[in-house]
Amino acid sequence: xxxxxxxxxxxxxxxxxxxxxxxxxxxxxxxxxxxxxxxxxxxxxxxxxxxxxxxxxxxxxxxxxxxxxxxxxxxxxxxxxxxxxxxxxxxxxxxxxxxxxxxxxxxxxxxx
Amino acid sequence: xxxxxxxxxxxxxxxxxxxxxxxxxxxxxxxxxxxxxxxxxxxxxxxxxxxxxxxxxxxxxxxxxxxxxxxxxxxxxxxxxxxxxxxxxxxxxxxxxxxxxxxxxxxxxxxxxxxxx
Numbered sequence: 001x002x003x004x005x006x007x008x009x010x011x012x013x014x015x016x017x018x019x020x021x022x023x024x025x026x027x028x029x030x031x032x033x034x035x036x037x038x039x040x041x042x043x044x045x046x047x048x049x050x051x052x053x054x055x056x057x058x059x060x061x062x063x064x065x066x067x068x069x070x071x072x073x074x075x076x077x078x079x080x081x082x083x084x085x086x087x088x089x090x091x092x093x094x095x096x097x098x099x100x101x102x103x104x105x106x107x108x109x110x111x112x
Numbered sequence: 113x114x115x116x117x118x119x120x121x122x123x124x125x126x127x128x129x130x131x132x133x134x135x136x137x138x139x140x141x142x143x144x145x146x147x148x149x150x151x152x153x154x155x156x157x158x159x160x161x162x163x164x165x166x167x168x169x170x171x172x173x174x175x176x177x178x179x180x181x182x183x184x185x186x187x188x189x190x191x192x193x194x195x196x197x198x199x200x201x202x203x204x205x206x207x208x209x210x211x212x213x214x215x216x217x218x219x220x221x222x223x224x225x226x227x228x229x
Contacts, residue, residue, distance in 0.1 A: 042219030
């Protein structure tokens with residue numbers, strides 16, 4: 001089944017403790033992105049990648065890192081999480097712009 | 113910068129009736145894509161329908177159709193014969209064509225739709 005797989009689905013952590021949210025797609029898509037969803041704000045792009053080793057900042061990149069060492073994987077790294085990063089996170093991949101993105105099932109992150 | 117506005121935070125409809133969700137956007141681009149995504153309580157983001165701006169014909173997918181008014185920058189979603197499974201948050205989204213940001217989706221704030229039995 002064609003899909004984007006994110007892990008974990010839920011995560012509660014403490015301020016300052018480094019964490020990684022994994023994302024993997026099995027569709028051989030070149031484009032991958034991370035979004036965060038907050039009430040009243042919709043979804044906003046954090047980082048994106050157009051191919052292996054090609055990554056760049058989206059609209060809200062502060063406090064996040066990404067890497068794209070393999071085409072299928074695009075992990076999101078929070079080096080020192082803070083409470084304002086409490087949010088619902090989505091990884092997504094895209095083959096062609098016109099087709100829109102396929103989203104993962106989301107990661108609910110709470111930073112206390 | 114592009115913006116997407118959904119002016120109806122919440123809507124409700126009776127089962128089997130028709131409902132229309134509104135979306136307006138602001139852009140100076142001539143070529144772009146528009147999407148409606150559905151987010152049920154499971155929180156999965158599901159693509160409902162898409163429209164390419166250069167196409168004048170409105171997109172349809174079974175019970176879902178859009179009214180795309182390019183000059184007015186309006187992109188409403190009509191759901192016919194509403195079903196209980198249509199209960200979800202609906203997001204309108206814009207993507208600039210040949211976007212060097214990997215095809216960034218710009219989302220509206222969402223409309224929470226409740227289908228009542």
